Amino acid sequence: MQISGAQILVQSLQAEGVEYVFGYPGGAVLEIYDAMFQQDKFKHILVRHEQAAVHAADAYSRSSQKVGVALVTSGPGATNAVTGIATAHLDSVPLVVISGQVGTPAIGSDAFQEVDMLGITRPCVKHNFLVTDVRDLATTVKKAFVIAQSGRPGPVVIDVPKDVTQALAKFHYPEEVFIRSYQPVSKGHTGQIKKAMQVLAGAKRPMIYFGGGVVLGNASQELIEFVQLLGAPCTGTLMGLGAYPSTHSQFVGMLGMHGTYEANLATQNCDVIIAIGARFDDRVISVPSKFTDAPKKIIHIDVDPSSIAKRVPVDVPIVGDVKQVLREMIQLWKEKSYVLNPSHLEKWWQTIEAWRAKDCMYFEHDEASQIIKPQFVVQTLARLTDNDAIITSDVGQHQMYAAQYYPFMRPRQWLNSGGLGTMGVGLPYAMGAKVAHPDATVACITGEGSIQMNIQELSTCQQYKLPIKVINLNNGYLGMVRQWQEFYYSDRYSESYMDSLPDFVKLAEAYGHVGMRIEKSSDVEGALKEALAMKDRLVFMDFITDKKQNVFPMVGNGKGLDEMVLPPHMVQDAERYEADFREYDTRSVP
Amino acid sequence: MRHILSILIENEPGALSRVVGLFSARGYNIDALSVAPTEDASLSRLSVVTTGSPSQMEQMTKQLNKLIEVVKVTDLTESRYVERELMLVKVRAVGKDRDEMLRMAEIYRGSIVDVTDKTYTIEVTGTTDKLNTFLESIQSSLILETVRTGASGIGRGERILRI
Numbered sequence: 202m203q204i205s206g207a208q209i210l211v212q213s214l215q216a217e218g219v220e221y222v223f224g225y226p227g228g229a230v231l232e233i234y235d236a237m238f239q240q241d242k243f244k245h246i247l248v249r250h251e252q253a254a255v256h257a258a259d260a261y262s263r264s265s266q267k268v269g270v271a272l273v274t275s276g277p278g279a280t281n282a283v284t285g286i287a288t289a290h291l292d293s294v295p296l297v298v299i300s301g302q303v304g305t306p307a308i309g310s311d312a313f314q315e316v317d318m319l320g321i322t323r324p325c326v327k328h329n330f331l332v333t334d335v336r337d338l339a340t341t342v343k344k345a346f347v348i349a350q351s352g353r354p355g356p357v358v359i360d361v362p363k364d365v366t367q368a369l370a371k372f373h374y375p376e377e378v379f380i381r382s383y384q385p386v387s388k389g390h391t392g393q394i395k396k397a398m399q400v401l402a403g404a405k406r407p408m409i410y411f412g413g414g415v416v417l418g419n420a421s422q423e424l425i426e427f428v429q430l431l432g433a434p435c436t437g438t439l440m441g442l443g444a445y446p447s448t449h450s451q452f453v454g455m456l457g458m459h460g461t462y463e464a465n466l467a468t469q470n471c472d473v474i475i476a477i478g479a480r481f482d483d484r485v486i487s488v489p490s491k492f493t494d495a496p497k498k499i500i501h502i503d504v505d506p507s508s509i510a511k512r513v514p515v516d517v518p519i520v521g522d523v524k525q526v527l528r529e530m531i532q533l534w535k536e537k538s539y540v541l542n543p544s545h546l547e548k549w550w551q552t553i554e555a556w557r558a559k560d561c562m563y564f565e566h567d568e569a570s571q572i573i574k575p576q577f578v579v580q581t582l583a584r585l586t587d588n589d590a591i592i593t594s595d596v597g598q599h600q601m602y603a604a605q606y607y608p609f610m611r612p613r614q615w616l617n618s619g620g621l622g623t624m625g626v627g628l629p630y631a632m633g634a635k636v637a638h639p640d641a642t643v644a645c646i647t648g649e650g651s652i653q654m655n656i657q658e659l660s661t662c663q664q665y666k667l668p669i670k671v672i673n674l675n676n677g678y679l680g681m682v683r684q685w686q687e688f689y690y691s692d693r694y695s696e697s698y699m700d701s702l703p704d705f706v707k708l709a710e711a712y713g714h715v716g717m718r719i720e721k722s723s724d725v726e727g728a729l730k731e732a733l734a735m736k737d738r739l740v741f742m743d744f745i746t747d748k749k750q751n752v753f754p755m756v757g758n759g760k761g762l763d764e765m766v767l768p769p770h771m772v773q774d775a776e777r778y779e780a781d782f783r784e785y786d787t788r789s790v791p
Numbered sequence: 792m793r794h795i796l797s798i799l800i801e802n803e804p805g806a807l808s809r810v811v812g813l814f815s816a817r818g819y820n821i822d823a824l825s826v827a828p829t830e831d832a833s834l835s836r837l838s839v840v841t842t843g844s845p846s847q848m849e850q851m852t853k854q855l856n857k858l859i860e861v862v863k864v865t866d867l868t869e870s871r872y873v874e875r876e877l878m879l880v881k882v883r884a885v886g887k888d889r890d891e892m893l894r895m896a897e898i899y900r901g902s903i904v905d906v907t908d909k910t911y912t913i914e915v916t917g918t919t920d921k922l923n924t925f926l927e928s929i930q931s932s933l934i935l936e937t938v939r940t941g942a943s944g945i946g947r948g949e950r951i952l953r954i
Contacts, residue, residue: 216930302832319805320808322806323809323812324816326814327859329805330858348859381862381954382800382801382859382860382861382862383859505852505857506853506856506857507850507853507857510846510849511850662871
């Protein structure tokens with residue numbers, strides 16, 4: 202029996218076990234929407250803007266380990282999806298985005314709502330397809346799902362012309378597809394793994410550095426076992442947070458531009474660093490030469506060969522799936538009865554503990570003034586949710602406060618745009634997470650700048666009854682922009698001031714939600730408690746926070762990890778810290 | 792340093808633009824590019840002439856390998872190889888220049904593939920370097936038009952690129 206391309210597409214998605222499709226209808230995809238209407242195996246979530254559809258599908262994938270699926274129409278629908286696709290691409294999120302296209306006879310004629318989707322998305326997808334023959338459709342969907350979730354995961358676009366959705370063909374969904382030019386490596390090289398463990402066993406000041414690859418590779422259990430087996434300190438990237446429980450003593454905090462004092466100094470001054478699913482991104486080490494001039498051996502595990510030795514020279518490269526490689530490493534470490542030299546390790550930990558004792562995350566909390574510190578809001582939220590909520594964030598100062606002050610205890614608990622840094626992801630991310638985990642507390646930590654980039658999604662939240670807690674850290678500024686203008690542009694706050702903000706309480710209410718404005722620090726806890734207790738309502742909490750607060754520590758542009766701008770309470774002791782640097786500076790040691 | 796990358800890709804629409812897009816997106820230059828189907832109709836072979844440091848070439852090769860449609864990538868200049876480029880040059884050939892052009896073509900083992908009263912069209916094959924030298928050795932004011940294919944390369948001896 203022959204069925205339409207649209208039906209083939211829908212049945213292919215069913216065969217993949219898809220539960221949710223996030224999308225927005227339009228002319229080119231009407232056939233698909235009609236086919237979807239006639240089934241109930243998966244549910245469609247109607248967003249208010251295609252960018253949010255892709256973000257929500259992305260967050261659904263990040264929090265559930267499944268492939269996220271988004272469906273958009275041709276032309277403007279497709280171009281609106283691009284930011285979402287690029288966001289997923291830089292964070293390696295498995296995603297299948299189906300875009301409608303004008304009919305094949307019209308392609309290339311500048312037809313109504315025609316764009317070259319393949320051309321537009323080529324630089325920001327793992328792969329893309331244009332289906333020109335309905336008989337290729339099912340196989341293409343299968344290929345897309347295979348490519349999206351294997352190797353280094355990423356978004357795959359399938360562009361489907363309208364006439365292909367109308368054409369008839371027999372449906373057969375292949376169980377497997379063979380792509381001869383795509384054979385990702387998963388098992389690490391045994392010889393290299395042996396070498397890595399030898400190098401590590403000889404370390405005096407070892408450092409374990411993990412990233413988003415551990416989360417994507419579901420290797421958190423292996424990471425925990427490995428770190429605890431070695432007894433060495435570990436640090437995580439923004440994307441890696443949660444892969445190792447943040448409250449555990451061996452975790453010295455996030456590293457990089459807004460990393461902790463102890464994590465940055467330890468990473469700079471270690472003599473062996475093992476990077477696990479992390480890629481020495483420019484937000485981790487600003488200037489590679491400043492990182493490598495403190496002599497250290499670098500071991501690097503990554504599923505993507507092109508991430509290895511991209512920014513820093515690597516002594517022991519291991520291409521492979523982090524989970525498998527870590528398992529092999531744990532086994533080898535035990536077999537060979539390796540131990541890190543106890544006296545060296547003890548001295549190293551003493552040094553790190555001394556750094557940690559400076560408490561770089563301390564912030565001034567003035568009861569009398571009643572000024573709300575953004576950090577305090579995040580800390581209180583963490584306490585009231587037992588460090589257990591799924592947290593999404595947008596991009597800016599609030600994102601860093603969320604990363605620094607919410608202790609993430611498990612992978613996929615922290616969803617944010619680390620790679621592309623997309624303002625506007627927070628609310629759609631919360632939607633995707635809430636759809637995947639209806640019983641979890643999902644909070645979106647955002648700012649008044651970011652939230653306005655996709656605020657229309659409050660409407661989607663109302664339609665599907667998604668009781669998200671929106672934590673708006675409202676300081677009336679594009680905070681991170683203002684911070685940089687303060688540091689590098691002599692306080693010339695060019696266009697970083699947000700004038701004519703809406704009344705967020707009324708706005709939330711207009712969409713049918715609960716709105717709250719909190720202006721005094723003594724009200725923070727009570728308001729959060731009240732909001733968290735409203736299990737079935739979306740609560741938009743507008744916290745009027747300190748306008749002057751900045752994110753510390755900070756590694757400025759062109760600086761090394763040991764050249765942080767310190768928080769005010771540490772600056773007072775600047776000379777002492779200068780001495781610290783000298784004492785622990787290993788650059789002069791051969 | 793100058794490198795010739797030899798790339799096998801699936802013979803599919805859009806595959807070439809992925810390769811070319813990768814170069815431009817990452818800020819690498821393509822000095823010359825030639826592409827044609829191979830003995831296996833499902834595969835095309837690209838020869839890309841580019842310049843870069845060893846670390847740039849390593850990154851480029853890795854990035855090319857990441858493309859789904861790329862089957863194999865090799866840097867021919869890493870070992871012994873044969874390189875050829877084809878050039879057609881239209882020159883003004885009147886009076887004493889007519890004989891001179893004929894002589895130069897002979898020296899470079901070129902052949903005259905088109906003749907008019909006033910022009911010769913000369914076909915020359917060889918390494919890019921040889922073709923450049925040919926152009927330098929004839930009077931530049933006499934060159935009316937040149938067209939070149941870009942270098943193609945193949946490994947010497949038993950070394951072959953196939954899946």
